[in-house]
Amino acid sequence: MNTNRPRNTCDNHKAVWSDQLTELAELGLLRTLRRVDSAQGPTITVAGRQLLCFCSNNYLGLANHPHVLNAVKNAVDEWGWGAGASRLVSGHMGPHEQLESRLAAFEHMQRALVFATGYQANLAAIRGLVGKNDIVLIDKLNHASIVDAARSSGATVRVFPHLDYAKLERLLDRSGDARRRVIATDSVFSMDGDWADLPRLVELKECYDAILCIDEAHATGVLGAHGRGLAEMMGVEQHIDVVVGTLSKALGGIGGFIAASDAIVDWLVNTAGPFIYTTALPPAACAGAIAALDLVKQEPQRRQRLMSLVQRLHTALGDMRNENVPCSRSHIIPLIVGDSKEAVRLSKALEAEGLFVPAIRPPTVPNGKARLRISLCADHNDSDLDRLIVALRVHGRWA
Numbered sequence: 001m002n003t004n005r006p007r008n009t010c011d012n013h014k015a016v017w018s019d020q021l022t023e024l025a026e027l028g029l030l031r032t033l034r035r036v037d038s039a040q041g042p043t044i045t046v047a048g049r050q051l052l053c054f055c056s057n058n059y060l061g062l063a064n065h066p067h068v069l070n071a072v073k074n075a076v077d078e079w080g081w082g083a084g085a086s087r088l089v090s091g092h093m094g095p096h097e098q099l100e101s102r103l104a105a106f107e108h109m110q111r112a113l114v115f116a117t118g119y120q121a122n123l124a125a126i127r128g129l130v131g132k133n134d135i136v137l138i139d140k141l142n143h144a145s146i147v148d149a150a151r152s153s154g155a156t157v158r159v160f161p162h163l164d165y166a167k168l169e170r171l172l173d174r175s176g177d178a179r180r181r182v183i184a185t186d187s188v189f190s191m192d193g194d195w196a197d198l199p200r201l202v203e204l205k206e207c208y209d210a211i212l213c214i215d216e217a218h219a220t221g222v223l224g225a226h227g228r229g230l231a232e233m234m235g236v237e238q239h240i241d242v243v244v245g246t247l248s249k250a251l252g253g254i255g256g257f258i259a260a261s262d263a264i265v266d267w268l269v270n271t272a273g274p275f276i277y278t279t280a281l282p283p284a285a286c287a288g289a290i291a292a293l294d295l296v297k298q299e300p301q302r303r304q305r306l307m308s309l310v311q312r313l314h315t316a317l318g319d320m321r322n323e324n325v326p327c328s329r330s331h332i333i334p335l336i337v338g339d340s341k342e343a344v345r346l347s348k349a350l351e352a353e354g355l356f357v358p359a360i361r362p363p364t365v366p367n368g369k370a371r372l373r374i375s376l377c378a379d380h381n382d383s384d385l386d387r388l389i390v391a392l393r394v395h396g397r398w399a
């Protein structure tokens with residue numbers, strides 16, 4: 001037998017994939033990987049050039065912060081690299097327990113449960129809360145992980161138009177037969193940067209005896225006086241049943257978590273596939289997240305700095321009078337371009353000026369809503385932001 005034979009046995013079908021890829025390219029929808037040759041930070045190296053990075057979720061600059069790196073290095077020395085098994089077998093180690101108690105205390109919830117990614121945390125949360133005979137109500141623009149979770153939960157899925165809580169109320173009104181009702185939503189929407197109206201959702205959940213599950217992926221560490229997220233900022237934390245968060249955005253690492261009651265967490269430990277059938281997070285990743293939580297607590301100036309940069313950018317965009325900038329006070333700032341090819345062209349023009357802002361295209365966003373999605377980092381300095389603003393003035397359709 002020729003052991004050098006390539007393993008690719010699908011070669012005879014190659015034309016199918018390449019035709020489909022050509023089609024994507026013609027629509028301006030082809031995605032390709034761009035290699036970054038540096039650590040994450042306000043500046044990254046791409047194709048041998050230093051570019052200002054205006055697209056990362058590393059909002060607080062913790063992905064490469066010395067306090068976090070030290071914690072990770074020390075944990076690797078003490079605990080090694082891999083967890084070796086799932087949590088319920090032999091993968092549950094000291095750093096997992098420590099991180100979960102830190103997260104529970106941080107969130108003011110009874111318990112927290114950590115997952116390998118935020119994606120898995122959403123899968124677990126929603127599939128754990130609902131099943132057959134239940135109904136899950138989701139916002140049209142929720143993150144893909146919430147949509148995937150709802151669709152695979154076995155429950156009836158009802159999608160309401162983005163932030164249309166009158167429609168949500170009508171759906172709740174007609175949900176009388178359901179055993180359980182769960183409302184699941186992003187708190188900060190990942191591609192538009194706008195916010196769920198959490199006080200209104202709390203009213204609705206109370207009125208209809210529903211469970212409210214919010215995904216604070218983009219808000220954890222960023223919003224609220226203590227960085228707990230939008231629910232803290234809006235003063236409704238005590239009414240939220242389940243919080244999903246991620247360790248991979250403002251906290252700069254990898255992993256996701258659920259914060260909820262003892263009973264819900266115990267239920268998930270016993271039933272959640274994304275918890276049971278996968279290897280535990282590396283212990284050093286837990287140590288890194290703990291160190292990141294230290295910084296969220298001890299250095300509120302990081303989120304304040306981020307927000308002051310965000311304010312400056314919003315003011316500058318307002319001055320450009322671009323009606324395509326939705327009124328958002330958020331740290332996620334979409335510049336809606338519409339056409340995918342045009343979005344790619346703009347992104348390339350910005351890259352030529354030394355600014356990295358990839359185009360976000362369907363199916364990540366709805367058809368006809370391609371955009372540049374700008375995000376800032378607390379470590380950007382004023383002149384970094386000036387460069388972005390000047391380039392947007394020159395290249396934007398809003399010049």
Ligand SMILES: *Cc1c(COP(=O)(O)O)cnc(C)c1O
Nearest residue numbers: 117118119143186190217246248
């Ligand atoms: C990024 C994101 C997730 C997934 O988090 P990961 O840790 O990257 O898997 C979940 N929900 C929302 C709203 C997100 O933006």
